Amino acid sequence: MRTVIENGWILTMDSADTCYENGYIIIEGDRITHVGKSPVPADLLAGASHVDAGGSIVMPGMINTHCHVSMIPFRTMGDDCPDRLRRFLFPLEEKAVTPQLVYWGALYGIAEMLLSGITTFLDMYYFEDQVAEACRDAGIRGFLGETVIGQKTCDSEAPYGGLDYGRKFIQKWKGDPLVSPLIAPHGTNTNQPEFLEKAYALACEYDTLYTLHASEMDYEMDYFAREYHQTPTEFLHALGVLSPRTLLAHCIHMTESDLDRIAAAGASVSHCIGSNTKAGKGVSPVKTMLERGIPVGLGTDGPSSGNTLSMFTQFRLFASFHKTENRDRSLFPARDIVRLGTRTGAKALGAADRIGTLEPGKQADIVMVERNSINMFPCYNPYSALVYSAERANVDRVWVAGQERVRHGRLTGLDETEIRRRLLEQMPDFLEKSREFASII
Ligand SMILES: [Zn+2]
Structure with missing residues (x-):
């Protein structure tokens, strides 16, 4: 399946630090196949599902x-x-x-x-x-x-x-x-x-x-x-x-x-x-x-x-x-x-051939950071926004190996509340044993 992410401020982080203020990325399976400046070539659009990045910063995972x-x-x-x-x-x-x-x-x-x-x-x-x-x-x-x-x-x-x-x-x-x-x-x-x-x-x-x-x-x-x-x-x-x-x-x-x-x-x-x-x-x-x-x-x-x-x-x-x-x-x-x-x-990590940049052939590990929230305006420099303005809450969508794991700030495949409940179930013995150290913790 092919997915087209359009209308993003794309930071490829490649060796030339190529950046497209209005660009697109195409994912097929677990990989990135194309990255470029908008518009998307018509022949690549056929049969693809679309993600409108809406001006979000799109960066490597x-x-x-x-x-x-x-x-x-x-x-x-x-x-x-x-x-x-x-x-x-x-x-x-x-x-x-x-x-x-x-x-x-x-x-x-x-x-x-x-x-x-x-x-x-x-x-x-x-x-x-x-x-x-x-x-x-x-x-x-x-x-x-x-x-x-x-x-x-x-x-x-x-x-x-x-x-x-x-x-x-x-x-x-x-x-x-x-x-x-x-x-x-x-x-x-x-x-x-x-x-x-x-x-x-x-x-x-x-x-x-x-x-x-x-x-x-x-x-x-x-x-x-x-x-x-x-x-x-x-x-x-x-x-x-x-x-x-x-x-x-x-x-x-x-x-x-x-x-x-x-x-x-x-x-x-x-x-x-x-x-x-x-x-x-x-x-x-x-x-x-x-x-x-x-x-x-x-x-x-x-x-x-x-x-x-x-x-x-x-x-x-x-x-x-x-x-x-x-x-x-x-x-x-x-x-x-x-x-x-x-x-x-x-x-x-010795994995530069697979991950770390948005380039054709690389794994589709991609993050979209939205710019609509109050802390993200204005944005003259997307790198500055990521280092000095952005917070976890601005992460809108995340793909790992082409699979969408976060959509609109929510996990797609995991239930956060259920994970916390199951973790708490495992903690009584740990908490009991931690009492031995109560005077220093
Ligand atoms: Zn350590």
Whole structure:
């Protein structure tokens, strides 16, 4: 079936940043076949269904390169608690997270992402099979990795159980049209070096991405300085796990030589400005990363760390923090920021051949952002509108792989109220166990 989207302000985000103030897109099946300036050639209109964009901004589906989507039940719990990861997140996860909680938490978070125009996300968590099921049920694109970590977890009695789970998970989901499996060692200092290597070998064996938290925590930096006289990046480089398949989440604390190593290895970075600055951890040197050609994607981080799963929040925070950090208003014009959330994000996931731009042959992952609401007028520059004016509520329609998942701001295939009800059904035990930490959360 052919669908014609007409009368849109189309931001292709292609390598020339081609933009059509009055343009069209044609979708056939799961792909884009044509993009151009109106009018639509008559021969392409025959038998097609029509969508009148009514002047909306039409952009590629946004790409969230770092998330733990199933952590919805943790949202607003101990937001301001220092060292929360070790003090209550790890222990509560281990005691209280179940496959059902992961599934319904994932579906809830996926609904939130679709409604905010995110069509692809990368996730690392436990019971990742349930996250994959949720992606399939919701029709969103997921790059999903089971967490490998040197401690007992909710889905493994023994440390490093994620390695076996991850192998089975990759075998099960490899080749799925929406789910791209990968392996996700938790972090540089939460795995013994040999397990970072084993996880990397698995990624090589199945040709998947390899993602981990890196250079994020002060205590992580101190640990590597003390134990190895190295930075975490130097350590990963010496271990041989930096390559184009490596996606490093955060990279807040970087030396010049760290950046050289990442660039030379062809590795990518997921930058989570909302989560990093909420925790007071610092601002990653993204300007320098981009100058060195490192692909940098944007990430919301999990709903416990970054709270909103909206890319619009990341856009705005990115502009504010990086311009302030560099004392330069002209740095990162809005178009460059939208590019990070689309085309460069796709590159960071090694998927630039399939997603991230509106071009013939690419997957039809498309977002329409309306301009009728009170906050969207006037609009001289659509990139500026996306970074500085738009909110999740302005997302009008969303397609993933040619399937319409959001229409007029409502999910087409999921019932938001029912998902919340089912998630709440799973939460009493979690809430009971969280009482142990009541004094700090
Ligand atoms: Zn994270």
